[in-house]
Amino acid sequence: MSRELPSLNALRAFEATARLGSVSRAAEELHVTHGAISRQVRVLEEALDQPLFARHGRGIALTAAGEQLRDRVAGAFDQLRDGWAELQRSQAEGPFVLGCASSLLARWVIPRLDRLERDLPSLKLHLSPEEDPLAPQHAELDAALALRAAPWPTGWEVHELAPERIGPVVSPRYANLDRLLQDGESALRDEALLHTTSRPQAWPEWAELSGVSPASLHYGQGFTRLFYLLEAAVAGLGVAIAPAQLVQDDVKAGRLLAPWGFRQTQAQWILATPRRRSDHRVVALATWLRSALLDA
Incomplete structure (x- = not known):
């Protein structure tokens, strides 16, 4: 199995979808189309050879693999957001x-x-x-x-x-x-x-x-x-x-x-x-x- 990281765009699409619980809301937040989010998530699923989301009524729910990836990816994106916000604050205050x-x-x-x-x-x-x-x-x-x-x-x-x-x-x-x-x-x-x-x-x-x-x-x-x-x-x-x-x-x-x-x-x-x-x-x-x- 390849140890190379997937694209950042794919991880962003997955993280937003998992956090918001909706492909449509993720697309709106990232200013892309519904189809673009779905394609990026599919890239990850194909690389892992297992689904990350399952249909749940009229919505979607994370699979076990999806929950595991969410926990890892969410922490990384939180650190990025916090670091970026801190940099902006230090620039504005300096x-x-x-x-x-x-x-x-x-x-x-x-x-x-x-x-x-x-x-x-x-x-x-x-x-x-x-x-x-x-x-x-x-x-x-x-x-x-x-x-x-x-x-x-x-x-x-x-x-x-x-x-x-x-x-x-x-x-x-x-x-x-x-x-x-x-x-x-x-x-x-x-x-x-x-x-x-x-x-x-x-x-x-x-x-x-x-x-x-x-x-x-x-x-x-x-x-x-x-x-x-x-x-x-x-x-x-x-x-x-x-x-x-x-x-x-x-x-x-x-x-x-x-x-x-x-x-x-x-x-x-x-x-x-x-x-x-x-x-x-x-x-x-x-x-x-x-x-x-x-x-x-």
């Missing part, structure tokens, strides 16, 4: 680790944490500052929030949230503000523009989108992080370039002006998760992030 660049974290995520916690109270968010959260060494993260242009890195499932829009921003206290407002975008060619070494293409990209020659621009103080760049702009040290969402609070509060608006780039705000993981909390977080980003 922290959700979100990797994010420090500038995005400080300028956009943290100011919205209260709102996020109110809207998604069951999401126990743990923030992990990572300058490149999509790097292979960060695959232990539950998800990563990033500004990135396609193609997306391999090994990650990407949820596109909102297009990136960038534009120049300047403090109302900036010494040359009146001239800039009077002369318009062309006046930026005479400015020593503040920039960040983490994204050197930002100014040239904006210039091309705005009909300004990138070669006509020249640069002043550079900063290693976007967060530092924007703090310098708020302090009135010059004109900076930034994604709209990262300066929306400063613009609304009057700490920064965006006289020339924002241009849409090829980049996207994305929420990425390692492909090998499946977490129902990701969809809720992506939906929330998408709505919050589109408020800008």
Whole structure:
């Protein structure tokens, strides 16, 4: 006699039928047809060369062999159900680790944490500052929030949230503000523009989108992080370039002006998760992030 296990589908069909005492109810629970349940039970009976159920009036009853198999199979399925439920509970109760660049974290995520916690109270968010959260060494993260242009890195499932829009921003206290407002975008060619070494293409990209020659621009103080760049702009040290969402609070509060608006780039705000993981909390977080980003 073969010691190989029968198919899991056959055992599931038998277990449901034995537990519910009805082929029809088993079919309904497993979302299959009455005939499919009967065929799976017949597979087991043929392998054992004996019946597992007998007709009993208008219903069915387990045979001695059926009772023996039920006792073994039921325990195994109970353990599977309990283990799966425990895993779901631990996932729901455990922290959700979100990797994010420090500038995005400080300028956009943290100011919205209260709102996020109110809207998604069951999401126990743990923030992990990572300058490149999509790097292979960060695959232990539950998800990563990033500004990135396609193609997306391999090994990650990407949820596109909102297009990136960038534009120049300047403090109302900036010494040359009146001239800039009077002369318009062309006046930026005479400015020593503040920039960040983490994204050197930002100014040239904006210039091309705005009909300004990138070669006509020249640069002043550079900063290693976007967060530092924007703090310098708020302090009135010059004109900076930034994604709209990262300066929306400063613009609304009057700490920064965006006289020339924002241009849409090829980049996207994305929420990425390692492909090998499946977490129902990701969809809720992506939906929330998408709505919050589109408020800008």
